[in-house]
Amino acid sequence: MRLLHTSDWHIGRTLHGTDLLAEQEAVLGGLAEVVTAERVDVVVVAGDVYDRAVPSTDATAVLDRVLTRLRGAGATVVLTPGNHDSSRRLGFAAGLLAASGVHVRTATTSLDEPVLLADRHGEVAVYGLPYLEPEIARFELALGGRETSTARSHEAVLRAAMDRVRADLLLRPGTRSVVLAHAFVGGGQPSESERDISVGGVDLVSPAVFDGVDYVALGHLHRPQTLSPRLRYSGSPLAYSFGEAGQQKQAWLVDLDAAGLAGVRALQLPTPRSLSVLTGRLEELLEDPAHAAVEDHFLSVRLTDPVRPTDPMRRLQTRFAHCVHLEWTGAAATPDGRSYQERLRGRGDLDVVGEFVSHVRTVPTTPAERDLLGRALAAVDRAEAAR
Incomplete structure (x- = not known):
């Protein structure tokens, strides 16, 4: 059986206010061609399908078209919510979708109920773990009686979830297994475009939590990386921050044989528009x-x-039509190396305000303007004294 491991689609995400739906659909819709060319049996999405809990109608339409293309190419799809998604909204009509070959696994209470698939070697159990918010999931996973800080960590709830998965696997001897999880696992390198999932400073999960399964398809970190041969992040399909400029995006092609994990190789994804x-x-x-x-x-x-x-x-966009972010660093360093606070020390309000006006307009203030500024500052002082 061959799986295509993806994650962090973030459909609906913008780049400094610029819509990325066209680029997202180009890459994600193109996965259908990968399914055909590489004879992929299953496409998995390990969380953050959408970029927000309440996606726009345009974002939901993109997901609908992408899933339709993947099913049309012959792949079964298994997806789970991440910390950006709303499990309830993403899980709407999950039963109906499952009947069509799209399995949306959003319920914490049934995370040990796998999607069962089969090839000539037997069954493969795919467990989709939704993103587990510790303060909620610890009660759903019967950790409510433990009031220590570790019982409220991502590791604690994921360990409890994996205990359930391993218990279910004991009832399925010879069944190969795949787990989808959305977490920050020790050894992973974050990017600047991920939302922090720490709770009270406790967010890191030990790789050992996922022992006992053939392959773990991780989501949350946007950089593709290998923590071990069977424990990997696919990363996001597009770059979502300029910190990822030049980064080659990819998915993982995962092969399972009769004994379990047979091999994994990187599949480079196209870049509709570089950063x-x-x-x-x-x-x-x-x-x-x-x-x-x-x-x-x-x-x-x-x-x-x-x-x-x-x-x-405006001037930059006459040449660079897709310039979306601008910062001016010309005044960041001063000739004498003094900080802004040091430069203001001992100066009066009128001097500071006058210099600010001159700086913004790039021309010195006139005596009449300084007189007007002085009268305005005096009026403020009188109003403050009258309170």
């Missing part, structure tokens, strides 16, 4: 022919002009 970061002065960025290669990329630009340029985003 890049440019640093320099505005005029240089607009004129330098060396930047032609990134004109169609999503761009984050750091401007180093000593004076803040006028209308920089």
Whole structure:
């Protein structure tokens, strides 16, 4: 049996306010071609199907089309909610979907009831663990009587969940097993686009929690990585922050034979639009022919002009249509190396306000303007004294 391990689709996510639905559908819909070309039997999604608990109608339409294409290509689909999803909303019509070959596993109380699939070697049990919020899941998993901090950790609830999975596997001798889990497992390297799932500072899960199964398809961390041959993160299918610029996104093709895990190999995913970061002065960025290669990329630009340029985003977008993030770092370092607080020490309010107005407009304030600012500050002082 061959599985395609994916996770963290985050359908509906934006990049600094820019809609990514078209790029998401291009990559996720293209998985149907992978199913056909690689003869994939099962596609698994280990959490964070949507980017928010209440997805937009456009996001739900994308998921509908993607799942339809995957089923049309012949793959069974198993997906679980992550910390971004609403289990109740994602699990709507789960029974009806299961009848069509799309298995949405959202219930904590039935996480030890696997999706049973078969090949010529026998059965494969796929256990979909929904994201387990410790303060809720510990009661559902009968940890409510233990009031220690560890009983409220991700490791505690996942260990209890895996105990149930292993107990069920004991009743199925010879059955191969796959677990989907959404967690921060020790040894994994996070990216800046993931939402923190720590509770009271306790979020890390030991890899040993997942002992006893043939393959663990992990979700939550957006960087593809291997913790052990049978314990892996697929990462997100698209880059969702500029910290992931240049990162090759992928999924894992997982083969199971009669003995269990037979092999895993990386499948590189296409990049509909690359992410890049440019640093320099505005005029240089607009004129330098060396930047032609990134004109169609999503761009984050750091401007180093000593004076803040006028209308920089609009000007950048005349050349770089997909520039979505801009920061000005020109004033970050001062010639004398003093901090902002040190530069203000001993200065009056009028000096500080006058310098701010001059800085924003890039021209000095006139005597008349300073007089007006002084009268405004005096009025504020009188109002404060009258309270």
